[in-house]
Amino acid sequence: MAQYSAQLDDVFVALADPTRRGVVRRLGSGPASVGELAGAFPMTLPSFMKHVRTLESAGLIRTTKAGRVRTCVLNRQRLAVVEDWLAEQRDIWQQRTDRLEQFVTEEENSP
């Protein structure tokens, strides 16, 4: 529950684009080359590559190059950053409802 703010920023920014979410989704089913991935999106390769780099520097994917083909794999770990943030939100909200309950109880005891 730390103050990941930098990571958090990169990850949310990376996911704030439909193309990049599409890549994450696709990679969920297993690794793929840049070319394979790019085929699913209506843009040129250089444009697509930028998305790949964004995802990689956010840590959401990892890539390796073998011969002339670069293979991308999902780094599921990184999605935990989002999960943790959501969990934190739930906690905060929970604390609030706890306070509300306590307040109501106190009111009942001293009306």
Added chain:
Amino acid sequence: MAQYSAQLDDVFVALADPTRRGVVRRLGSGPASVGELAGAFPMTLPSFMKHVRTLESAGLIRTTKAGRVRTCVLNRQRLAVVEDWLAEQRDIWQQRTDRLEQFVTEEENSP
């Protein structure tokens, strides 16, 4: 598990900024006026208001104006959009590991 893409985009974009995440976090503890919220961030009111509007049009918060003060409340429901997306990712990944297990099993049976 539909194709929310538009909503999803708005919500992720909204959360891709530390100021806006800060507001969401703060509102988790209960409603607050624009002025109260703005006090926590190093920027002018007009700038801050843009973030409020972004959050509101993404559906993450709701605001109402009484007299001269506008009060903001968190719309927790909307965070479910993110939760659902994450759940979907987990599903996809799960399907993959299922296939892998099946593959391994088949290999064992016919070596």
Added chain:
DNA sequence: CGGATAGTTAGCGCAAGGGCTAACTATCGG
């Protein structure tokens, strides 16, 4: 070797994002 394939680099254009100031409106409180 030589052509096809798979990325990569460089640079450009445009729209959007996020911040600011200045000036205005609309309460509220005395």
Added chain:
DNA sequence: CCGATAGTTAGCCCTTGCGCTAACTATCCG
């Protein structure tokens, strides 16, 4: 009614994001 308070609107600036073309590098294969 008047001054202070709480937002709001308008417009400007600058950076970043995202898409494109053109040209280049680096394999792979026959």
